[in-house]
Amino acid sequence: MDAAPVTRTRLPRAERMEQTLTAAHALFAERGFTAVTMDDVAAAVGVTKPLLYNYFGNKERLYLACLEQSANALVSTVVDAVAAADRPADALGDGIRAFFDFVEQDRSSWAVLFDETLPANGEIADQVAQYREQILDAVASASLQQFPADRREQVRVETEALSTAILGAVEALTRWWLRTEAIPAHYAAELLIATIQPGLRQVSELPDTTAGEPNP
Template sequence: MAARDTSPRRLPRAEREQQTLDVAQALFAQHGYAAVTMDEVAAAVGVTKPLLYNYFGNKERLYLACLGRTADALIARLTTAFAEASDPGEGLREALRAFFAFVDSDRASWQVLYDETLPTGGEIADHIDAYRGQATDLVGSALRHLDPAPGPALLPGMAHALLGAVEALCRWWIRDGAGDLSAAATADAFIALVRPGLARGVREGAPTFSPSPNPGPART
């Protein structure tokens, strides 16, 4: 009887890259970008360090690949929530629910996107800024259609403030509130708090509500 082959199955490159991203994202989420090394990622994936470098170049490029998946997924959820809404107030409410649902369903992705150990400059910071710019543009496109809407000079700041409040509440919920409150209940409580502003009507003569975030920088 022939001996059974127990050697690891050789994966196609695309499949191995996705496996590597899954493992790396879990490590980045657990330990933070600054603490994770390429040696640790290679060992956890079960590949050689030279192969890992061949696939992604360096730790920054590996993190950017994880970050791109996460940011794209969240922006897609927010865009869908806005696009399917009948008016900007409903769009903002549904986007808030979508934001919390995303955090609840994928904590690792949230922790990668909002890692406090990330560098404050360079390409990673540029990509984080681009993602936040997309999210802020989506919020701003809804606020612009409310009546009364914030003035042009104040609109970006108001959109930034609303997004920042949601991000801060999500951080609190993960750290302190998740044991007592569901993500949906937390989102609905925040919506109730800001509902008077979100309930304002659409400005007469305003163009059709159609949010479209600006594209971020190209990812490699």
């Protein structure tokens, strides 16, 4: 007796695109941008490569769609944590904790956003830089709260420099933690906070170098 023909379900376009994004996101997170091809994604989804190009245009556009999901989730997590801090002095620590909690719960999003194989130039690089700038702004805002209110405008440039260093430390420690898992994620966050906050307090207590300067 002949086998019954296989009936292929035709999904609505929006549902198929969502299915494609889920599969592509998993592949990019596992292998990195450079190693994944459109053939790989098409095979994972069970569609033809021309259909994939029809949906997204090219691999870069597909990656950007995956990147948007990951970045928006991380940025909103950190920004919301900073904004919801009970005290201004707690904002930076809360943001760092939120960052590590997010990575622990959603490693694939971290892998997509901080993929070391991404091109150094072009639209993807520009978009990644924009998302990181949003996180940096949240860190800078939280760092600025460590200073007396009457000095915040005077130390804004220094705070931006420190915030860049802090974000770099967060990323570096996150990579180390993902590679080793030698300590719990929450302990890694507390270790970094305990290292950073005394330094910020010392900076906030430095004398105001602009005080008493004559007006030009």
